[in-house]
Amino acid sequence: MGRGPANGRSVTLLPSRRVLDRLPAPTDALLMPERTLAALSVGEAATVREVGGDGTLAVRLLEMGFVPGTSVKLVKLAPLGDPMQFEVRGYHLSLRRAEAARIRVL
Amino acid sequence: MSREVKPIRVALAGNPNVGKTSLFNELTGSRHRVGNYAGVTVERREGDLADGLAASAKVTLLDLPGTYSLSPTSEDEALAYRVLTGEGEPAPDAVLLVVDATNLARNLYLALQLLELGRPLVVALNMVDDARALGLPSDAASLADALGVSVVATVARTGEGVSQLAAALAQAESAEHEPRLAAPGPDHVALCETLACLGGDSARARWLLTAGVAGTAAQFGATATELERLAAVDDAKARRACQELVATRYAEIEQMLVRLGSRRSDAGAPAMTRSQQIDRVLTHRALGLVIFAAVMSVVFVSIFTWAQPLMDAIEAGFGALSSSIGDALGPGMLTDLVTQGVIAGAGNVVVFVPQIALLFLFLGLLEDSGYMARAAFLMDRIMARLGLHGRAFIPLLSGYACAIPAILGTRTISSFKDRLVTILMIPYMSCSARLPIYSLVIGALFVTADEGASGDLERGGILLGMYALSTASALFVGWLYKRTILTSPTPPLVLELPPYRLPRVRNTLLIVYDRTADFVRNAGTVIVMLTIVLWGLLSFPRDQTGAGGEGPTRIAESWGGRAARTLEPALEPIGQDWRMGVGIIGSFAAREVLVGTLGLVYGMEADDDDPVELRRAIREDRDSATGKPRYTRLSGLALMVFFVYACQCMSTLSVVRRETRSWRWPAFMFVSMTALAYLAALVVYQGGRLLGYA
Numbered sequence: 001m002g003r004g005p006a007n008g009r010s011v012t013l014l015p016s017r018r019v020l021d022r023l024p025a026p027t028d029a030l031l032m033p034e035r036t037l038a039a040l041s042v043g044e045a046a047t048v049r050e051v052g053g054d055g056t057l058a059v060r061l062l063e064m065g066f067v068p069g070t071s072v073k074l075v076k077l078a079p080l081g082d083p084m085q086f087e088v089r090g091y092h093l094s095l096r097r098a099e100a101a102r103i104r105v106l
Numbered sequence: 107m108s109r110e111v112k113p114i115r116v117a118l119a120g121n122p123n124v125g126k127t128s129l130f131n132e133l134t135g136s137r138h139r140v141g142n143y144a145g146v147t148v149e150r151r152e153g154d155l156a157d158g159l160a161a162s163a164k165v166t167l168l169d170l171p172g173t174y175s176l177s178p179t180s181e182d183e184a185l186a187y188r189v190l191t192g193e194g195e196p197a198p199d200a201v202l203l204v205v206d207a208t209n210l211a212r213n214l215y216l217a218l219q220l221l222e223l224g225r226p227l228v229v230a231l232n233m234v235d236d237a238r239a240l241g242l243p244s245d246a247a248s249l250a251d252a253l254g255v256s257v258v259a260t261v262a263r264t265g266e267g268v269s270q271l272a273a274a275l276a277q278a279e280s281a282e283h284e285p286r287l288a289a290p291g292p293d294h295v296a297l298c299e300t301l302a303c304l305g306g307d308s309a310r311a312r313w314l315l316t317a318g319v320a321g322t323a324a325q326f327g328a329t330a331t332e333l334e335r336l337a338a339v340d341d342a343k344a345r346r347a348c349q350e351l352v353a354t355r356y357a358e359i360e361q362m363l364v365r366l367g368s369r370r371s372d373a374g375a376p377a378m379t380r381s382q383q384i385d386r387v388l389t390h391r392a393l394g395l396v397i398f399a400a401v402m403s404v405v406f407v408s409i410f411t412w413a414q415p416l417m418d419a420i421e422a423g424f425g426a427l428s429s430s431i432g433d434a435l436g437p438g439m440l441t442d443l444v445t446q447g448v449i450a451g452a453g454n455v456v457v458f459v460p461q462i463a464l465l466f467l468f469l470g471l472l473e474d475s476g477y478m479a480r481a482a483f484l485m486d487r488i489m490a491r492l493g494l495h496g497r498a499f500i501p502l503l504s505g506y507a508c509a510i511p512a513i514l515g516t517r518t519i520s521s522f523k524d525r526l527v528t529i530l531m532i533p534y535m536s537c538s539a540r541l542p543i544y545s546l547v548i549g550a551l552f553v554t555a556d557e558g559a560s561g562d563l564e565r566g567g568i569l570l571g572m573y574a575l576s577t578a579s580a581l582f583v584g585w586l587y588k589r590t591i592l593t594s595p596t597p598p599l600v601l602e603l604p605p606y607r608l609p610r611v612r613n614t615l616l617i618v619y620d621r622t623a624d625f626v627r628n629a630g631t632v633i634v635m636l637t638i639v640l641w642g643l644l645s646f647p648r649d650q651t652g653a654g655g656e657g658p659t660r661i662a663e664s665w666g667g668r669a670a671r672t673l674e675p676a677l678e679p680i681g682q683d684w685r686m687g688v689g690i691i692g693s694f695a696a697r698e699v700l701v702g703t704l705g706l707v708y709g710m711e712a713d714d715d716d717p718v719e720l721r722r723a724i725r726e727d728r729d730s731a732t733g734k735p736r737y738t739r740l741s742g743l744a745l746m747v748f749f750v751y752a753c754q755c756m757s758t759l760s761v762v763r764r765e766t767r768s769w770r771w772p773a774f775m776f777v778s779m780t781a782l783a784y785l786a787a788l789v790v791y792q793g794g795r796l797l798g799y800a
Contacts, residue, residue: 054345056179057598059320059352063175064600065212067353071373075382079391080487083496083599089211089356090375092382092603094483096490099598 037086037100040074046105047071053102065089066103113164114279117189119220120204121213122172123604125232128262128613129204130169133159133272140620149620159272168198176219177316180520191223193327200226200278207237207244208377214359217253222309224285227255228274234259240376243366252362254283263610285309288358290350297354300347304335312351319348381476381605389480398484402503405468409507413460424453442645451637454696455630458510458757462625465504465511466618474609479601486599492581493588493596495519498528502580505535509758513765514621523594527587529762530775533753534580536573539697543749544569546701550721551742576750632760640695666691680748680787681741690754697754740799744791751783
């Protein structure tokens with residue numbers, strides 16, 4: 001498992017540098033067809049596309065202002081890495097990564 | 107009252123953190139009645155308009171729990187929803203909506219929902235001074251134009267606008283208006299089609315759509331026909347329609363804000379600028395946790411130590427009262443009943459008041475200042491591992507001081523199941539009442555002849571071990587209950603981080619008073635009753651020898667003493683004898699009573715403050731048959747472990763009954779914790795013997 005010992009064998013399993021260079025650059029569209037608020041980096045803003053799923057949480061997120069077209073900014077992460085602090089509609093709201101992942105952005 | 111006028115009933119609604127309760131206190135002159143909503147322990151505060159605000163009509167205000175919208179996600183919000191929609195109780199004559207002028211963008215959402223309901227509405231544009239200072243649109247008249255209802259600019263902190271608000275409320279009933287539905291945009295096809303399927307656009311159809319997507323339609327009283335219509339709508343389409351509905355309302359709000367003079371420069375969160383600077387320190391990656399630990403230490407240590415002199419004074423006071431009444435009445439059963447039952451019971455209630463008041467004072471100030479939300483933000487990661495909300499952290503921590511205020515403090519947890527899990531965890535936290543027991547046992551049995559630093563280290567280590575055991579056990583039972591008897595998904599965290607504000611001490615003190623009075627009234631009665639029962643157990647049957655003395659014979663011959671002796675075969679395997687059995691029974695009043703009860707058993711004047719004699723008596727007590735010491739380090743350890751787990755506290759049980767509204771949970775708590783305590787003590791004692799310690 002893992003990277004293998006330092007005998008260099010496992011390295012041959014990886015594509016060579018030249019192959020990697022010829023691949024198209026990883027873009028958001030390619031790596032994350034479903035980009036969500038959970039993927040924002042601190043200070044970054046994005047526009048809400050939709051809130052996924054149903055249930056009280058989906059309705060609550062919508063009603064807290066995460067409707068399509070709304071601009072949301074990730075302000076900071078809690079010291080332990082989660083939850084996240086967002087700025088939306090003039091106020092600050094904290095969501096766990098799991099909740100933020102339900103909000104898809106453009 | 108000279109004229110019989112039916113008062114106008116006004117429900118006070120609003121988002122959390124908008125100064126709703128401050129305004130309620132201003133309007134009612136801080137005179138209000140506290141009750142509970144039927145069946146739940148959510149506080150229900152009602153009050154009449156203060157005399158100074160002499161309005162032309164009598165107005166009664168009901169302070170509703172804060173709610174962001176009319177789609178409830180918690181017990182509190184469900185109550186607000188039921189009152190506002192007139193479900194279960196008659197709808198209020200009018201609604202007073204308090205909005206935060208510094209954040210209209212979100213606050214007006216609830217306003218639009220209330221306009222849809224068509225109930226008479228008055229809006230208080232609160233914190234208007236902050237909005238002015240930030241240069242945000244804050245003109246009450248323009249907002250009144252936009253909403254079509256009366257709007258009064260207020261500052262609850264200073265009382266600005268309160269009399270105008272009172273006047274507006276007196277005429278609120280006539281402020282009837284047609285239900286106003288924000289019109290869907292031209293591209294909101296799914297919404298229009300779905301509403302048509304649900305019987306045409308109306309507040310009810312909109313509610314049905316939202317509740318359908320939330321999955322709460324049946325729970326909140328949709329009719330069979332409505333559920334049928336709902337079932338006919340495709341799920342994906344309903345979701346899209348719901349999204350469009352909420353978007354429609356927010357679009358309307360944006361238009362209103364533009365008309366009010368909102369500028370593009372207001373983008374971002376102007377009300378949060380200062381708070382964000384404060385947060386740079388208070389929720390800083392490293393510093394944030396350090397400060398949090400410091401804040402918690404202050405809270406914790408103060409409950410532990412500041413309360414102590416007061417508690418001592420209360421105990422001394424009740425002791426003095428008891429002896430003076432005893433002197434006045436002369437010896438006799440009635441005297442004993444009054445002094446050892448009733449007065450001791452009342453003392454057992456009042457003695458908790460300082461701790462409860464202090465904890466609620468701190469909780470109130472932290473909540474009001476906005477730090478409580480940050481505490482949940484900081485701790486949520488850890489609590490989420492257990493399947494709980496970040497808000498459960500502080501009540502749990504308070505359990506180290508005393509389970510009673512900690513259990514009362516769980517009221518901030520919105521899901522009942524999670525609240526129950528937290529309540530069941532709290533008594534495992536080693537409270538301050540266990541400390542006298544640990545110190546008695548450690549002082550009696552873990553003292554070596556060659557007093558030295560290593561002895562201190564060992565004793566400290568044992569004490570720390572007890573705290574570690576209790577903490578680990580609390581976390582474990584929480585994890586276990588969350589996955590077995592009280593399974594529910596980890597509650598989502600959708601937590602507003604409100605702007606920091608200076609807390610209003612008067613508001614907090616009012617809440618401290620309400621909570622403490624509620625404890626004394628409700629849990630207190632049960633505690634007094636149980637104290638009397640316990641007194642009976644340890645004093646009856648009356649001494650037949652006629653000696654009438656205190657001390658070993660009497661307590662040994664009491665029902666409690668007899669029960670302990672009958673139970674002795676069960677106590678032996680955990681390294682105890684009937685004397686400790688009596689102590690354990692007696693300590694049910696409160697754990698620290700063990701010290702006093704053992705004092706009685708050993709026939710000495712019980713003096714809690716100086717148990718040196720008692721320690722020696724325990725240390726030197728020898729089995730008359732074998733001549734070996736009756737108590738060993740191992741039996742002492744088993745006893746301490748027993749007290750880590752045993753729910754030896756009737757006050758805790760009565761508070762749990764009060765908070766869960768049934769005897770079921772306290773009974774479960776008592777049985778499971780006692781069984782666990784016995785098992786753990788058994789494992790320690792028998793395991794220790796197998797390993798050769800004795």
